[in-house]
Amino acid sequence: MDNVQLYALATFFLFFVLRFAISRYRRISISHLPGPQPESFLLGNLRQLFQDDIGEEDFKLQEMYGETMRIKSSFGEDNLLLMDPKGIQYVLGTTKYRFAKPHDRLITLVLSLGKGLVSVEGDEHQRQRRVLLPAFGNREMRDLMPMFRENIQKLVINWKDALIDSRDGTIVYDVLNEATLATLDAVGKAAFEYDFGILERKGNALATSFTNFLVEGFGLPTNGTLLVQHGIMGRIPGPLLKLATSLPLAGIKRFKKHGELCDSIARELIDAKGRALQQGKAGRDVLSLIVKANLSQNERTKLSDEELLAEFRTIMGAGHETTSNTLTWVLLELSRHPEMQTKLRREIQRGQAAAYSRGQAEMSMQDMEALPYLGAVIKETLRFHAVFSHMFRTATEDDVIPLSRPVTTASGRVINEIPVPKGMRVIVSIAGYNRLRELWGQDAQLYRPERWLDGSICKYDGTSVGVLENLMSFGSGPHACIGWHFALVQLHTILVELISNFEFALTDDARRVRRVAALFMLPMIEGQSGRPQLPLKISLVE
Numbered sequence: 001m002d003n004v005q006l007y008a009l010a011t012f013f014l015f016f017v018l019r020f021a022i023s024r025y026r027r028i029s030i031s032h033l034p035g036p037q038p039e040s041f042l043l044g045n046l047r048q049l050f051q052d053d054i055g056e057e058d059f060k061l062q063e064m065y066g067e068t069m070r071i072k073s074s075f076g077e078d079n080l081l082l083m084d085p086k087g088i089q090y091v092l093g094t095t096k097y098r099f100a101k102p103h104d105r106l107i108t109l110v111l112s113l114g115k116g117l118v119s120v121e122g123d124e125h126q127r128q129r130r131v132l133l134p135a136f137g138n139r140e141m142r143d144l145m146p147m148f149r150e151n152i153q154k155l156v157i158n159w160k161d162a163l164i165d166s167r168d169g170t171i172v173y174d175v176l177n178e179a180t181l182a183t184l185d186a187v188g189k190a191a192f193e194y195d196f197g198i199l200e201r202k203g204n205a206l207a208t209s210f211t212n213f214l215v216e217g218f219g220l221p222t223n224g225t226l227l228v229q230h231g232i233m234g235r236i237p238g239p240l241l242k243l244a245t246s247l248p249l250a251g252i253k254r255f256k257k258h259g260e261l262c263d264s265i266a267r268e269l270i271d272a273k274g275r276a277l278q279q280g281k282a283g284r285d286v287l288s289l290i291v292k293a294n295l296s297q298n299e300r301t302k303l304s305d306e307e308l309l310a311e312f313r314t315i316m317g318a319g320h321e322t323t324s325n326t327l328t329w330v331l332l333e334l335s336r337h338p339e340m341q342t343k344l345r346r347e348i349q350r351g352q353a354a355a356y357s358r359g360q361a362e363m364s365m366q367d368m369e370a371l372p373y374l375g376a377v378i379k380e381t382l383r384f385h386a387v388f389s390h391m392f393r394t395a396t397e398d399d400v401i402p403l404s405r406p407v408t409t410a411s412g413r414v415i416n417e418i419p420v421p422k423g424m425r426v427i428v429s430i431a432g433y434n435r436l437r438e439l440w441g442q443d444a445q446l447y448r449p450e451r452w453l454d455g456s457i458c459k460y461d462g463t464s465v466g467v468l469e470n471l472m473s474f475g476s477g478p479h480a481c482i483g484w485h486f487a488l489v490q491l492h493t494i495l496v497e498l499i500s501n502f503e504f505a506l507t508d509d510a511r512r513v514r515r516v517a518a519l520f521m522l523p524m525i526e527g528q529s530g531r532p533q534l535p536l537k538i539s540l541v542e
């Protein structure tokens with residue numbers, strides 16, 4: 001390289017550095033907001049937020065700074081941390097796609113799940129959602145209940161067999177693993193009429209590929225992954241980052257191999273559904289409904305073949321580990337609180353006895369929904385252990401976020417709304433919101449299902465977020481969980497079968513469980529590296 005080229009390159013570089021510095025200097029700042037001191041320049045407050053027991057830092061910060069604050073991410077960058085109901089409603093709901101998922105997250109989602117519903121924004125997202133939504137209605141999901149029951153009864157038989165063979169009438173099982181296999185089987189059958197055969201202990205390549213998919217693909221939050229995922233990737237322009245997804249890295253290879261396997265199975269299933277529809281034999285599973293809905297769309301609004309394939313990966317991915325994790329946290333809390341477990345079991349047994357006396361062989365979905373304590377346990381677990389602890393959005397233009405509760409700035413000014421610049425990252429803390437005292441009661445930091453029955457949940461300022469009773473656990477706005485009815489029907493059905501048949505108790509390992517973030521929250525045993533797990537002691541109900 002001669003001197004002229006060197007000068008040209010240096011000038012070019014200087015121009016970009018200057019342009020970056022000027023835009024930073026000119027842009028709206030949130031540095032006047034209250035917030036914690038960063039731990040380091042490289043990782044800011046990221047380590048405390050995402051590496052320690054997930055949610056714990058948010059609860060501490062809430063006590064110190066309220067519901068809206070500035071935190072530092074890597075390289076001294078300010079991010080807005082939001083737990084305020086009106087602020088969350090505005091960012092996730094009112095403004096639709098104005099606060100979009102960050103481009104680096106979208107690229108990672110496309111890589112791992114394809115260009116399906118979770119990985120797209122704006123008109124593309126609206127079009128996909130319009131086709132998928134009818135398949136996820138409350139009625140459609142309730143129709144799936146017998147399938148869920150049949151599925152979980154297989155797990156019950158497996159556990160009973162293992163208990164008969166056990167020496168002392170107890171077994172210790174990793175309930176996270178068991179729940180993940182059961183929900184994978186259930187989502188496969190209910191959503192796609194695809195039989196993984198996991199509960200019959202048949203080997204299945206796709207089931208193996210889904211095992212530890214999150215941890216192997218996204219990694220646990222070490223300093224390195226935090227820096228890459230929160231600091232570096234967001235700074236790489238989209239086209240360059242897309243190019244980087246061709247690098248031969250282990251995580252990327254894992255995603256691609258998984259994608260190819262999913263696509264080959266999805267292609268066969270979609271063809272089979274299409275043929276069945278032509279013969280007037282439409283199934284009731286989610287994919288049949290989607291393929292049918294897609295046929296009735298015009299060319300401009302229907303899903304492409306690539307999108308249909310991506311929806312398979314998306315629904316399988318988004319649908320099984322979320323529910324299995326929630327189920328795992330329910331079982332942990334019921335083991336920590338045996339009196340709650342007994343109370344729930346008695347309620348279920350009364351419900352079953354009433355159903356038998358009406359001549360029913362089993363409780364119907366309606367019967368299960370009429371069990372108040374069961375509903376309270378499920379909602380309290382969704383509140384207390386929201387599997388998505390945080391959601392990330394970027395302002396696509398300068399904006400002003402309204403707040404439920406005012407904030408006092410460094411200069412002592414009290415403000416009711418926060419101007420944010422284009423490009424600002426907003427971290428919505430679901431963990432923090434779900435523990436607001438003003439909403440959930442003074443004892444919001446306690447796991448107490450009774451709060452759903454004794455009127456201790458308040459209205460705050462009347463702002464309504466989320467799809468289920470003001471809970472943020474299923475998200476909010478255009479990207480809110482499409483499968484929340486599916487999840488609730490499944491959770492009711494599984495819990496009725498498990499709690500009426502088995503007693504759950506803590507093991508020494510389960511007493512040391514931590515909540516770890518790997519895309520979403522997973523249980524890990526303190527002092528043990530490796531895979532997430534929750535070993536519980538299981539025995540038969542007397």
Ligand code: HEM
Pocket residue numbers: 117118119129187191314315318319320322323326386387388391472473474475476478479480481482483484486487
């Ligand atoms: C307890 C179980 C579940 C929880 C806690 C949960 C939570 C969530 C949350 C918080 C979001 C929003 C993510 C965001 O805005 O970035 C979401 C989206 C989504 N969920 Fe769920 N989910 C659960 C079960 C399910 C099930 C069973 C399915 C499907 C069978 C499903 C499918 C989806 C899909 C496809 C999206 C993307 C929606 C969109 O972007 O329009 N989820 N879920």
